[in-house]
Amino acid sequence: MALTDARRHVLQRRIRIIVGATIGYNVIEAVIAISAGAAASSSALIGFGLDSTIEVLSAAAVAWQFTRREPDRWEKPTLRVIALAFFALAAYVGVASVSSLIGGHAAEHSTVGIALAAVSAVVMPFLSFAERRAGLALGSATAVADSRQTLICAYLSVAVLLGLVLNSTLGWWWADAVAGLAIAAFAVREGIEAWRGDTCATSVGMLLEDDGDH
Numbered sequence: 312m313a314l315t316d317a318r319r320h321v322l323q324r325r326i327r328i329i330v331g332a333t334i335g336y337n338v339i340e341a342v343i344a345i346s347a348g349a350a351a352s353s354s355a356l357i358g359f360g361l362d363s364t365i366e367v368l369s370a371a372a373v374a375w376q377f378t379r380r381e382p383d384r385w386e387k388p389t390l391r392v393i394a395l396a397f398f399a400l401a402a403y404v405g406v407a408s409v410s411s412l413i414g415g416h417a418a419e420h421s422t423v424g425i426a427l428a429a430v431s432a433v434v435m436p437f438l439s440f441a442e443r444r445a446g447l448a449l450g451s452a453t454a455v456a457d458s459r460q461t462l463i464c465a466y467l468s469v470a471v472l473l474g475l476v477l478n479s480t481l482g483w484w485w486a487d488a489v490a491g492l493a494i495a496a497f498a499v500r501e502g503i504e505a506w507r508g509d510t511c512a513t514s515v516g517m518l519l520e521d522d523g524d525h
Contacts, residue, residue, distance in 0.1 A: 314448075314449070314450075319449065322445050322448055322449040323377050323382065323449065325441075325445045326373065326377055326442060326445050326446065326449065326451070326454050327374060327377050327378070329438060329441050329442045329445065330370045330371075330373050330374040330377075330442065330457070331374060332438060333366065333370045333438050333442070333461060334367050334370045334371060334374065336434060336438070337363040337364070337366045337367045337370070337464075338363075338367060340359075340360070340363045340427065340431060341360045341361070341363035341364050341367070342360075343360075343423065343427050344356050344357070344359045344360030344363060344424065344427055345357055345360035345361070346360075347421050347423040347424045347427065348360060348418075348421075348424065350421070351418050351419040351420070351421035351424060352418055352419055353418030353419070353421060353424060353475070354407050354410070354411055354418070355407075355411070355418065355470075355471050355474050355475065355487045355488075355491070356418070356421060356424045356471065356475070357407075358403060358404055358407045358471075358491070359424075359428065359467060359468070359471045361403055362400055362403070362404070362464060362467055363464070365396045365399055365400045365403075365460075366396075366460060366461060366464050368392070368396050369392070369393050369396040369457050369460045370457060370460075370461075372389050372392040372393060372396075372453075372457075373389060373393075373453050373454060373457045375389075376389045376453055382451070386451070386452055386453055389453040390452060390453055390456055390505050390506070391505075391506060393453065393456045393457055393460060393505045394456075394502045394503070394505035394506035395502075396460060396502075397460065397463075397498045397499070397501050397502030397505060398498075398499065398502045400460075400463065400495075400498045401495040401496075401498035401499045401502065402495075404467070404491045404492075404494055404495045404498070405491070405492060405495035407488075407491065408487075408488040408489070408491035408492045408495065409488075409492070411484075411485070411487075411488040411491075412485055412488045412489075415484065415485075418475070418478060418484075420475075420478075420479045421475060424471070424475050425472060425475050425476060425479075428468045428469075428471045428472035428475065429468075429472055431464070431465070431468035432465060432468040432469050432472055435461055435462070435464050435465035435468060436462065436465045438461050439458045439459070439461040439462040439465060440458075442454055442455075442457060442458040442461065443455055443458035443459075446458060456501075456504075456505040459501050459505075460501070463494060463497065463498055463501065466494050466497070467491075467494055469490075470487055470490035470491055470493075470494055471487055473486055473487065473490060474486045474487020474488070474490060474491075475487065
């Protein structure tokens, strides 16, 4: 079912608001995570903070796209930026995880880090779901791709939270590194899908057609 101009404008505005909230939260998250990570000598927390900066880049690319007069014209370039953000995230998390496993490095306890990861594990899925829903309704591949980036941040939040808790309570220093490797693999897959662009857009279109048939 074709969107009216009014409905399209509402969805575009909704995506801008969601993306703006995501950017604001991630800026705060990055500052806290990197500071807490440096204080606790935690590569996981520092990596978490750097991931937040990548999430800001991805969300900012989508926000920029939806400030253009014809957002659809900028779909493919924006998808490429999101794909590069996925690859950068995978590279950093992968290298940091392998280095932690090889070096056997154990971080100090960080109450601030645990609290931050717990809050992010709740906030990020909510933002991801809201953006994905609006993106599917609008037929925007970039919004859907960015929502996946936000969801990866949620997975990373859970991984960091488990790693910090298990390290503090049981001494399992390797837990977050192993989870980080799994997240890196997932990020690579999502990055490839975003880079293809046409495949992602086609998938969105198929979902919209299916919804219209029911």
